[in-house]
Amino acid sequence: MKYVTEFRDKEVAKGVIGEIQRTILEIKQNPNIKLPIRLMEICGGQTHSILQYGIHTALPSDVEFIHGPGCPVCVTPISTIDLALELAKQPNVIFTSVGDMLRVPGSDENMFEARAKGADIRWVYSPIEAVEIANENPSKEIIFFAIGFETTTSPIAAAIYLAEKLKVKNFSILTAMVRVPPALEVILSDEECEVDGVLAAGHVCTVMGSEEYEPLVEKYGIPIVITGFQPVEILGGVLACLQQIRDGRAVVENAYDWVVEKEGNPFAQELIHTYFEFIDRTWRGIGNIPHSGFGLRKEYRHFDAEEKWKNINAVKEPKPNKYCGLVLTGKTKPTQCPFFGKECSQEHPIGALMVSSEGACAAYYLYKDVGVNE
């Protein structure tokens, strides 16, 4: 597969690792740089890659990875999931969702269980498909569970565009989309934060560009390097980050420039800003972060499922688990959570980070090294 095979090539990867090792030796010459160097990768997909391809063990122990909050499933509040389940059970509704959300438990049940009891819940590959379902089922109401970061917000905007074009009136979205920069700021501004460099999510930046990260490097003085998701792409990003640290620089660097443009994709951004505006959002495990979400603009609220079903009240007593939040913000490793692998496992997940295949806990569970129990 082109652009996959080359960036998964073992020899090329080893070459980059060699360069990383040389850079670390140079860093060690500088007594002012504290080791180990802690790099935070933002996105669950990056975490997956790091563990799946063994990047974390291939690198010297002078580099440590801290896993960031880039798992939209993990950060969706339980109250939103409960609301989704209530909406799915409404008469005449076809509730559509991406696969990731189907297994996440709400307070009482998950989507599979609701479907077994008769709710019409369907998996779709793209939000655009949900609009097509609406177009083909004029007597039904189609709702799409709109989770995701900026990357996914773009096809969601495209779906709204298509709904307008086709004059589809029976389509709405339950908005839960979130933005990276405000969450990253919350993490970096924390006094206990020990992040020395950030590996920014390449697909988010494909849409949004890199400019949003400039104020962060200025304020916090750490490099932010945009990487792709294949092992060579991530290693390239790690190398760039370490080189900046070695040289005492802290800038936004694009190590994925065959995909990411500095300005991002203007067509996608224009559409996103047409339909959505920044709103405050509650992140599960973190709390409310101002301007950290996307919500429908007033003139497009007819696409808002919460508006259409204003009378639904799905608020239930939340079951707090503070460890999910600590792992999400990189303060704790999954293996340090007392429930990890015991009450909370892949077979019986409690926290969303275990349910979601992008969650740090799921990644750790699936890829934990033989014989290594941290």
Add this chain to the structure above:
Amino acid sequence: MTDFNLECPVTGYANTDVITLSHGSGGESTQRLIMNMFAKAFPNLQTDTDGAGILCGRTMAFTTDSFVVDPIFFPGGDIGSLSVHGTVNDLAMMGAKPLYLSVAFILEEGFLLKDLQTIVTSMSAAVKEAGVSIVTGDTKVVEKGHGHGIYINTSGIGMVLAPVAPNPDRIHVGDKVIISGDVARHGMAIMSARNGIEIDPPIFSDSASINRSVMSLYDAGIHPYCMRDVTRGGVSAALNEIARARSTPIHIRISEESVPVEDNVRGLAELLGVDPLHIASEGRFILFAEPTLAKKAVNTLRKFPGGEKAAIIGEVVAEHTSGLVTAKSLLGSEKIIYMPAGEILPRIC
């Protein structure tokens, strides 16, 4: 001359094109269904007696399986062919020559007879291909709303030809692990069909009978220590089951790159974010063989349709307290290959 169609009001004689409750009543309608459809497709069906008498002079293998697949028709097969292959394969995995099958249909009122005919014809072809006979059967009809169109159960009996039956306890440290062909086609075909994802070239299920492949191994002097067909949960489930099933569990190490997967299957799996190691096949099996015979086993398997990509994928490295399956990651670290937990879902993240 007008088209003159006399329809008798008595239910048993009505010219219907669907299954009705009367088909399951054991009376005229049932008899007609059996004689006109089932007996024609299964010439060895013993319709005079309740069960089928079979000569039994040595160790016999006996198995049963029920099939509830949705959708009933999928690219590369249907619930009928699946039900034949599934039971034939279970017998073959025991080192047995599959001989006789029974089939039980549970049909929902309203199920189209022409669909049933398609399924039965497909079973007839599968039975011929595997060299077995369906000798006895049963038919029940349930009220509309109480069955998913059609459920099938097949049971099978075979003669164990293997000098010593394959069994996890016969596996030794050092044995090679072999896969009989490319994997994950069935699960991806079902995922495609169920969710309306079409790709080109389309993915066809790998549902097939593997008894002839298995017999050819014995004929070539290769006696697999253990075999397991790869079904739900894919290669990872089959390997984990065996690793744990042995009285003293084992550590199996595989090489991910050596597990054969067709391009279109891998492409769709990448797109949906699923791991081919967790996806079902229906006509593929894993075997554990003596290291010196491993290559010969692969060459033997490659002679059969579906076996073109047969390959050695790993080996048994050690005994282990609880059973372990691992693979080397790209950059050399060893990672655990888990039994998939629950339904395999596509992901967007």
Add this chain to the structure above:
Amino acid sequence: MCLAIPGKIVEISENTPMRMAKVNFGGAVKSEISLLFCPLAKINDYCLVHAGIALEVIKEDRAREALFLYR
């Protein structure tokens, strides 16, 4: 977040509400991929696809440069 896969555009259809493409992902060709964000994309271009939409056309020369440096 963001499972996005590169694929090669093999066919484009213009006469639909949104410009759509057939994209080949290493041997699996999927149709109905939206080109709404890539109006300049042409046949044989490689694009990064997420949830049914092409996010960007991949720039071959820059990828080549990067791989050259990494080697």
